[in-house]
Amino acid sequence: MSTVSDAWDYLTDPESWTGSHGMFGTNLDGSLRFQQDSIIALTLEHLYMSIAAVGIAAALALPLGLWLGHVRRGGGVTTVISNTSRAMPTLALLTLFSASAIGFGNRAVIIAAAIFAFPPILTNTFTGMAGVDADVREAAFGQGMTRLQVALRVELPLAVPLIAAGMRTSTTQTVATVPLAALVAGGGLGVIINTGVATQRYGQVLAGGLLIAALCLAIDQLLARAQRAVTPRPLRTGAPVAA
Amino acid sequence: MYGRTVDNPWLSLDYLRRSGDEVWAHLVIHTSLTLQAMLIAVAIALPLAMLARRSRRLSGPILGITGVLYTVPSFALFALLAPFTGIGRTTVLIGLVAYALLVLVRNTLVGLQGVDPDVVDAARGLGYSPTRLLLTVELPNALPSIVAGLRIATVSTVALVTVGVVVGYGGLGQLMFRGMQSNYRAQIATSSLLCLALALVLDLAIVALAAWAMPWTRGSRARRRRRGRARVEEAAA
Numbered sequence: 001m002s003t004v005s006d007a008w009d010y011l012t013d014p015e016s017w018t019g020s021h022g023m024f025g026t027n028l029d030g031s032l033r034f035q036q037d038s039i040i041a042l043t044l045e046h047l048y049m050s051i052a053a054v055g056i057a058a059a060l061a062l063p064l065g066l067w068l069g070h071v072r073r074g075g076g077v078t079t080v081i082s083n084t085s086r087a088m089p090t091l092a093l094l095t096l097f098s099a100s101a102i103g104f105g106n107r108a109v110i111i112a113a114a115i116f117a118f119p120p121i122l123t124n125t126f127t128g129m130a131g132v133d134a135d136v137r138e139a140a141f142g143q144g145m146t147r148l149q150v151a152l153r154v155e156l157p158l159a160v161p162l163i164a165a166g167m168r169t170s171t172t173q174t175v176a177t178v179p180l181a182a183l184v185a186g187g188g189l190g191v192i193i194n195t196g197v198a199t200q201r202y203g204q205v206l207a208g209g210l211l212i213a214a215l216c217l218a219i220d221q222l223l224a225r226a227q228r229a230v231t232p233r234p235l236r237t238g239a240p241v242a243a
Numbered sequence: 244m245y246g247r248t249v250d251n252p253w254l255s256l257d258y259l260r261r262s263g264d265e266v267w268a269h270l271v272i273h274t275s276l277t278l279q280a281m282l283i284a285v286a287i288a289l290p291l292a293m294l295a296r297r298s299r300r301l302s303g304p305i306l307g308i309t310g311v312l313y314t315v316p317s318f319a320l321f322a323l324l325a326p327f328t329g330i331g332r333t334t335v336l337i338g339l340v341a342y343a344l345l346v347l348v349r350n351t352l353v354g355l356q357g358v359d360p361d362v363v364d365a366a367r368g369l370g371y372s373p374t375r376l377l378l379t380v381e382l383p384n385a386l387p388s389i390v391a392g393l394r395i396a397t398v399s400t401v402a403l404v405t406v407g408v409v410v411g412y413g414g415l416g417q418l419m420f421r422g423m424q425s426n427y428r429a430q431i432a433t434s435s436l437l438c439l440a441l442a443l444v445l446d447l448a449i450v451a452l453a454a455w456a457m458p459w460t461r462g463s464r465a466r467r468r469r470r471g472r473a474r475v476e477e478a479a480a
Binding site for chain 2 (some may be wrong): 003083084086087088091092093094098099100172175176177179180183184190193194202203205206208209210212213216217220
């Protein structure tokens with residue numbers, strides 16, 4: 001089992017965490033560079049890319065989902081979007097972007113990851129908003145609330161558990177997608193695996209797999225807690241299902 | 244730049260004419276890998292779901308473990324397996340099966356739990372043995388949910404095969420990756436479209452197969468309504 005001991009050696013070597021030339025440097029254009037031989041720097045880069053992708057996706061999907069859900073139209077479209085995105089290989093989008101004007105690197109990865117982060121947020125926001133009891137809506141309108149007030153003060157709070165579930169699904173999935181960046185000359189933890197395969201250091205490959213798996217499970221747990229925290233107690237029974 | 248001066252179209256018949264054999268070979272690998280993974284996954288998931296249904300004590304760990312397998316990214320899973328199972332088909336296959344398990348187990352379980360208890364009671368009252376009950380009453384009733392899971396799992400598996408690139412066995416993903424390395428747009432676009440098409444074809448095939456296996460869900464709504472009305476009239480007469 002030399003691979004396992006190699007992985008152990010890699011993970012216990014302080015230099016694999018801090019990098020041989022520090023964790024950060026500067027690119028030719030003066031921007032911040034995450035050193036690609038430091039686990040800490042790669043993890044930070046991984047998180048930065050994930051947050052950027054989910055942020056972009058949420059900024060577009062949340063308002064759209066809120067609006068579509070409020071007017072209760074477009075259910076078919078959201079289903080088609082989420083089904084198509086399931087069939088579309090991430091690698092296909094990544095390579096398509098890399099060969100297009102977007103070019104190699106982290107930008108292509110963030111855009112591709114944002115596209116895949118979009119459907120879960122949209123679908124869940126839509127379902128949450130559209131699923132609000134019609135009587136509750138009627139009552140709110142009957143009290144003289146405007147459309148905007150009904151949407152933001154009545155429907156949105158009731159939709160929060162599903163929206164939170166959608167954000168969780170989308171974030172977990174993004175953190176799991178970003179490792180593919182290494183295949184298109186991007187950064188993040190996937191670099192460890194890719195370098196390991198290329199140099200036939202399978203201990204490092206194993207270590208990289210463990211690190212990514214640990215990060216994903218940790219993020220999922222963290223978000224599960226957050227999801228529970230934002231869900232009002234009466235709505236907690238029966239975990240919301242997010243496909 | 245060099246790439247701009249040379250004609251580099253996204254879609255080209257010339258590419259297919261020149262590399263048709265190679266594209267076909269990768270499509271075959273992709274398809275066979277997907278089908279093999281789905282067959283193995285179903286063979287494992289069905290008994291697991293039945294076990295989870297039988298025993299409450301086992302259902303927690305079964306759903307938990309498949310859930311963890313599902314959360315671990317495929318890219319990392321291939322990397323965890325590669326040092327032990329080597330570079331190539333086996334590694335990708337194991338990863339794909341592991342990934343499909345959660346959806347299949349969960350949907351089968353949901354389907355089995357959703358069977359009308361009155362129906363099960365009636366069958367038991369008629370003296371059905373547990374095995375016969377499972378095979379002729381519970382499973383057919385759970386079939387729609389199982390099929391839904393099978394469709395999701397199959398479509399995601401087609402997409403996941405491409406990640407096998409990391410261990411050098413990604414089916415059509417191999418072509419995407421090589422196309423990217425050599426900036427060959429036609430190769431990337433062709434293999435991407437074929438991937439989508441394969442997912443669509445397999446999905447439609449499952450739908451067709453399910454319609455054949457579940458004759459009771461077949462037919463248009465209008466026809467069913469008409470049949471229902473005929474039965475009502477018959478009863479009235």
